[in-house]
Amino acid sequence: MKQKDRKITTDEDIRELVKARLQNFPSGKKISIGGDGDFSKEDLIEAVDQQTDLGKKIINIQMEYIRAFKDGTLLAQING
């Protein structure tokens, strides 16, 4: 692939991906994460959008999972 055709995943791409994943998080459920508190879907999406510390934590968790799923390490880990 030519250098000019190569797509680079930007931080914004990642934020949009994570926000899209969070869109279908069930209502009535919250995520408790650390001492930050407990958060609804809307709270999490806003945190990602605003790039707060919470938002960065959520992105880390989501991307760690997505990458592990993509490269096969997740399935290898849980089946090992």
Add this chain to the structure above:
Amino acid sequence: MDKVLLITRPNYDPPTTWLHAWAGELLEQAKKSKLGFIDLSGEKARLKELEGRLEKVKPDFVVLNGHGSSDSVTGQDDEVLISIGNNEALLANSVTYAISCNSAKNLGPECVKQGTRAYIGYKEEFAFALDESKTRYPLEDDTARIFLDPAYKVAHSLLKGHSAKESYEGAIGMHKKTMRELLTTDSREDAVHLLPYLFANMNRLACLGDGQATI
């Protein structure tokens, strides 16, 4: 002399309310065993109460529930209970399990240096999903149970006499089993949303010190 379990169970916000309930199940197991126990629940989960009991009783098994940081674990109203450079030596000769964010990063290793036989905890944030409608009866929350049963497996295993490493590995195994079930079930629409946090908790759990330590 009977062995003693000391457990802190703050209860002042939703996460600690849920942990308080799950830790209560642990106490029920302890009551059925020959283990003595000290339950620092709610307002008793404070520094003065904890330090006094640790100094006087020197419990064999300590379970710290609550919030935390890489350098500390907190109790009721986020009051710091154990922190680096302050009182980590009070956990010497115990096996300690901290269901608390980040503490295995710095506090855990320091506790081991100061004599804690084994310290099991989380290197980064511990996360779990909860159903808001279960605030009065957290133990009926089958969403939170997906996260908290594997987390408390560590403590239940230690109570049964397993070593720190066996208990840690048992908990990892339960995380894996739960993840396999979530990946293959059709009965939970929220499975895909829960998996990333369960995966993170599994990877963040750490067992420090003597893996052969038992209580």
